[in-house]
Amino acid sequence: MQTEFLHGENNAAPIDIPAIGLRLQVRIAPDATQALATLIETTDQPGFGPPQHRHEVETEVFHVVQGRYLFDVDGKQTIVSEGETIVAKQGTTHRFINIDDQPSRLLVLITPGWDATDFFSELRDVMANGLPDPRVLKAFGDKWRIDFVGPPLTQPAELAPDALSA
Template identity: 30%
Template sequence: MKDVLEDAATWNGTQYKTILTNDSTSGVMSIVDSVSPAGSGPPRHVHHAEDEVFVVLTGTLEWWMEGETGTCGAGEALFVPRGREHTFRVSDDAPCRHLVILTPGGFEQFFMEMAEKGCRIPEDMAAIVESGERHNLSFTGTPL
C-alpha cells in the first residue's frame, strides 16, 4: 500500500482524500483516506455532531481520549463517540495511513477548507477555530 494519495488535499503535512462523500450517502456518513506524517497529530478536540472511526492501514497511532491512552496499529480501529475529547499522534518514524469514517457525514469539508486556505497550526488558529465551530468542532487543548 503506497503512502502517497493522488489528487489529495494537503493540510499541515497530512494528505486527505475523500473517498465517500456526505452527498453520496444522503448525509449518513463520509470516509476520508488520510496519510499523516511521522510525529504529527491534531490538538485535542471534540466533535459535537459526529462519531469518528479511525481504521489504521499502515503505521501506528498513539491516541488519547478523555484521559485514556493506547495505540492503534495496522489492521486495527479506534471508535471515538461524538462529544468525547480526543487526539492522536503518529508514533512511528514513518507516515501513518488511516481511514477516517464520520457519521453523519459532512465534517470532511473542514479538512478541505483548511487545505484550500492553507491554514497553519498555530499561526492561523483563529481561522481554524472559526471553521471548526462551523463544523461542530471545538479545540480543547494541545497535541500529544
C-alpha cells in the same frame, strides 16, 4: 433499493495540510450515503496529528491501515496499530499522533456524513502558516460545530521510533 458502485475517479483530489503533517483524500462523499457517512483516507507524517478536538455531532471510527498511532480519547491513551480500530464517539475529546518512523495511514468513517472536502480545504487555509491563533481556530471550529480544545499530542520519548528499536 439501488446499489451504487463508486469509481476511484469520483474521489476528491488530495488535500495537504503541512502544519499537521496530513494528506487526506475523501473516499466516499456524504452524497453517496444520503449523508449517513463519509469515508476519508489519511496519510500522517511521523510525529504529527491533529489538535485535540470534540465533534458536537459526528462520531469518528479510525481504522489503522498502515503504521502505529498513539490515540488520546477523553484523556485515555492507547497505541493503535495496523489492522486495529478505535472509535471517538460524538462529544468525546480526541487527538492522535503517528508514532511510527514512516508515514502511517488511516481510514476514517465519519457518521453522520459531512463535507470533508470543504472542511479540510478550509482547515488547510486556516493552518497555512502553521498552527493558528487559538481564536482563529475556535472561529473556524464554531462554523463546523467542532471544539478545538487543546494542542496536538507530542510523542513521548519512550515511544520514539529510535527508543523502540533499542
